Amino acid sequence: MNKAMLPRMRSKTLKAAALKIPQIRRLWEDRKNLLAERDVLVQQNEQLRTSGKLEPDSVFFHYNCSFDAIETINRHARQNLTADPSHVTNFLGVKISPRFFPGILDGKAGTIEPIPIPANWHADIAEWAAALRAVDLASGRFRAVELGCGWGCWLNNTGVAARNKGLAVELIGIEGDSEHVAYAHEAMEANGFASNEFRIIHGVAAPKKGAALFPIVKNAGASWGSEPILNATAAQIREASASGQYQQLDAFPLAEIVKGEPVDLLHIDIQGGEADFVEAAIGDLNKFVRYIVIGTHSREIEGRIMNTLLNEGWRLEMERPAIIRLINGRPQISVDGVQGWRNAS
Known part of the structure; x- marks a missing residue:
């Protein structure tokens, strides 16, 4: 959810190029919805800060x-945290550079954030609790994978929570934006993870190995909604290359990302492609993944994911549907949904 909440989307040159490629036209159509989603979270958090009480x-x-979502979040909150002058520090003790989110975290370096109940600028009760639930279910070692990891948000948050619990960690992220890859490395190091505890892949997650086109953005800190084009045609590759606004990256299936070993948490937030991914990768999900947290981008997507995972015997432990507005009789997403799934096998 974090990447979907914060975009200020593309430059005019990127927009002109995007309009030539049908698969990503909807990025521009979603711009107002994504900004509205961010604004809802910011407004809710500001109300909580100023009132000092919960908003029922x-x-x-x-x-x-x-499970008890609020108890889970409160139990993982750290006491007696020390502010870092260069970072925002959240309730888990995770350090976040304000540079990653201009306009959202400007001027907040050196601050410590409160517990995010009901939400903060980044996520809400449902997503925080579902991610921390995966940490609670792990023992000995916590292994997490984040698809479209951005700055390594859920790797850092769950990794720090697992480390606080005394677990060894192995954190794997895959990200298409090269500047976000650099952010992820910076964040992992700022939060004290050794080089042998994390791996950030510059590429794209896909049902099968291949190539993908990924947009190049000028202001990575303000653009968190980029979507790859998988299985691009030769004509699309030529057009993308000519525009100078796209890069060709390797696409990796889940089995290759996890190197054939089980993971305690798979976090998926891939801008509307999550149902397609779940359906196509269900064999790998069943085999390797113990817990999935999914950011959903429509009610249709939520239903498709439920149909796929319930038929495979997965247990739905957390569900907050996408929050919609009605615009001219049509549903428009204001806030992405969240689902938390436990592998019953």
Whole structure:
């Protein structure tokens, strides 16, 4: 969810190039919805900060869960945290550079954030609790994979939570934007992870090995909604190359990303492609993944994921549907949904 909440989308040159490629036209159509989603979270958090109390009417309290979500978040919160003058420090002790999110974290270096109930600028109860649930279920070693990891948000958050619990960690992210890859390395090092505890792959997750086209953005800190084009045609590759606005990257299947070993958490937030990915990669999910947290981008996507995973015997432990507005009689996403799934096998 984090990448979907924060974009200020592309430059005019990138927009002109994008319009030539049908598969990513919807990025521009989603711009207002993504900004609105970010604004809802920021507004809710500001209300919490100024009032000093919970907002019982917040949309972020409307979730379905088979475990105690608020207890889970509160239990992982660290006490007596020390502020870092160069970073924002969250309730887990994770350090975040304000440079990653201009306009969101400007001027907040040296601050410590409160517990995100019902939400903060980044995520809500449902996503925080589902991710931390995977940490609670792990023992000995916590192994996490984040598809489209950006700055390594959920790797850092769950990795720090697992380390606080006394677990060894192995954190794997895959990201298409080269500057976000650099952010991820910076964040992992700022949060004290050794080089043998994390691996950031510059590439794209896909159902099968191949190539993908990925947009090049000028302001990576303000653009978190980029979507790859998988299985591009020769004509698309030529057009993308000519535009200078895309790079060709390797696409990796899940089995290759995890190197054939099980993972305790797979976090998926891939800008509307999550149902397709789950359907295509279900064999690898069943074999390697113990817990999945998915950011969903439509009610249709949520239904498809439920159909696929329930038929495979997975247990739905957290569900907060995508929050919609009605615009001219049509649903428009205001806030992405969240699903947390446990592998029952």
